[in-house]
Amino acid sequence: MNSKEQLLSRITSEIERYIDEEVEREVERRTKKHLSDKIPNEPDLPQAIDILTAEEISKYLGVSRATIYELFKVNVEYGGIPNFKIGNSRRVDKRDLIKWIEDRKKEHNEQFQK
Numbered sequence: 001m002n003s004k005e006q007l008l009s010r011i012t013s014e015i016e017r018y019i020d021e022e023v024e025r026e027v028e029r030r031t032k033k034h035l036s037d038k039i040p041n042e043p044d045l046p047q048a049i050d051i052l053t054a055e056e057i058s059k060y061l062g063v064s065r066a067t068i069y070e071l072f073k074v075n076v077e078y079g080g081i082p083n084f085k086i087g088n089s090r091r092v093d094k095r096d097l098i099k100w101i102e103d104r105k106k107e108h109n110e111q112f113q114k
Contacts, residue, residue, distance in 0.1 A: 052092045057081070060097075079104070 052060075054068040061068075072090050074080030082096040 050094055052094055054090060
């Protein structure tokens with residue numbers, strides 16, 4: 001390989017590496033933005049409003065709204081999400097949701113310790 005070919009090969013490799021790094025950075029940036037727009041971190045949830053809708057809960061938990069409504073129907077003693085009605089709408093106190101999540105974690109951990 002002559003010096004021009006070596007130089008061209010080296011420049012091509014550097015450009016490919018640069019493009020790969022830039023694409024990786026952009027994918028990471030967009031992924032972080034997408035996740036932060038969809039699902040708040042748990043520390044952010046207590047700073048949110050005190051009463052949550054099924055839509056807000058579904059985004060936070062990453063499940064469908066239909067799943068949340070099904071969990072609203074389940075008795076709290078059997079793992080349902082504690083909720084109450086305002087008119088025809090169901091709502092959840094954020095403290096109840098946080099406790100419900102902690103209870104699910106505890107149940108899950110206890111199952112795997114047996």
